[in-house]
Amino acid sequence: MADDDLQAIRARRMAEMRGASGGGELPAGLPAGMTAAAGGAGGGQNAAEEAEKKSQMEEMRRTMLFQILDNQARERLARIKIVKGDKARAVEDLLIRMAQSGQIRSKVNETTLIGLLEQINEANQKETKIVYNRRRDDDSEDEDWGL
Incomplete structure (x- = not known):
């Protein structure tokens, strides 16, 4: 293989690794196979990204439930969530799966x-x-009493 081909393969591989690790530049001191998160640098940034992603997922979940449930059903589910959070979460998951699969055609009362x-x-x-x-x-x- 020519040196130009190897350089192109290395550049493509580095671009893939940058894309997989969040798009940032790799620090010069890290080996080629190690990402910035694995090296210890930028760990706080990944945690912030994870928290942001989780909050976006929860917001999407709330909007989907808002579209699926009518007001009275939403209130009942909120009361159930206060008492039994895990059961309410299971019902929410079931409702979202049913809506995504097309089993729910109108708002759930x-x-x-x-x-x-x-x-x-x-x-x-x-x-x-x-x-x-x-x-x-x-x-x-009876034997203990001698009767």
């Missing part, structure tokens, strides 16, 4: 939301089982 909650409760409901351990005749306490 409160009665439909109650039906979804009942379905989730039935699916997650654990059956309680009671076991009675009865004494046997040989374990009778």
Whole structure:
């Protein structure tokens, strides 16, 4: 291979690595395979980007739920979130998946939301089982009293 070809391959690879690491220049002291985040420099910037990305995702989630639910259903879901946050999150996830797959054609009202909650409760409901351990005749306490 010619030196020009190797230079072009190296330049393309460096551009790919910069794109994957967030677009910044690689510091001169780092080896070719190591990104700036892995070297310890710029770790705060990645955390800020992650926090920004997470807040954008939550905002998208809220807007989708605003479009999916009517006012009464939204209020009920907010009350459920106060008491059982994990159950409310599961219902929100289910509603978003249903909307993305096209199963929801109009806004979800409160009665439909109650039906979804009942379905989730039935699916997650654990059956309680009671076991009675009865004494046997040989374990009778009558013998202890001498009767």
